[in-house]
Amino acid sequence: MIRFLFSMLVLACLLGCNETKKADEADTQNSDSLKTKEMSVDFTAIDKVFPTADDSVAVGIIKTKFGTIEVELFSKDAPKTVKNFIGLSLNGYYKGVIFHRVAKGFVIQGGDPTGTGAGGTSIYGDTFEDELNSETKSYKDGYQRGVLAMANKGPNTNSSQFFIMLTEVSQMPKNYTIFGKVIKGMEVVDKIGASKITPVMGQNDGKPVEPIAMESVTVEKREKKINSIFDK
Secondary structure, three states, X not given: OHXXXXXXXXXXXXXXXXXXXXXXHHOOOOHHHHHHOOOOOOHHHHHHHOOOOOOEEEEEEEEEOOEEEEEEEOOOOOHHHHHHHHHHHHOOOOOOOEOOEEEOOOEEEEOOOOOOOOOOOOOOXXXXXXXXXXXXXXXXXXXXXXXXXXXXXXXXOEOOOEEEEOOOOOOOOOOOOXXXXXXXXXXXXXXXHOOOEEEOOOOOXXXXXXXXXXXXXXXXXXXXXXXXXXXX
């Protein structure tokens, strides 16, 4: 019950809102350029990485100062979201972008070039729709520990921000597109989740005191192995 109440209180951390009014005002001068971070989207290059056969999977590789996180991307369950992540990664969009929020025992969140929770864009030019299909395995499994999902400002407002679950929250409303899960480096996620924060939305929800950036984010197409998440 306590975990449920805590989770509901910090769901706002997934909505891409500003951390504080002061942070928003300080960012006024450069938020527009950082929000869009100019891109030339090569959809042909995206298609080369995107799995089209059952014998391959796409794996996102997020490198940080604490180590590397690898996530299997759910191309069948959330194809448009996975293509967005691949495209942003290919464009170097996430390079140097910090994890701007840590909600202790809940999630780590990143993907906003402004570092405020207010920015971000997609390869589609603006926001795009949710992929919440109740028939998919990821939807049925829900927000388990290690799940990678999109942060948003409400229905169909996905851009570049995402979060990784630090623990399972079965009661969490299924309003956020799940498009992957950590397959290696969960200890790195936990280390980020344990970092000292400056409280923003309560004592356990805020911005890391020491910036934790994504040094690089790449995506590889790999041969599907028997231990793929969907084979379990």
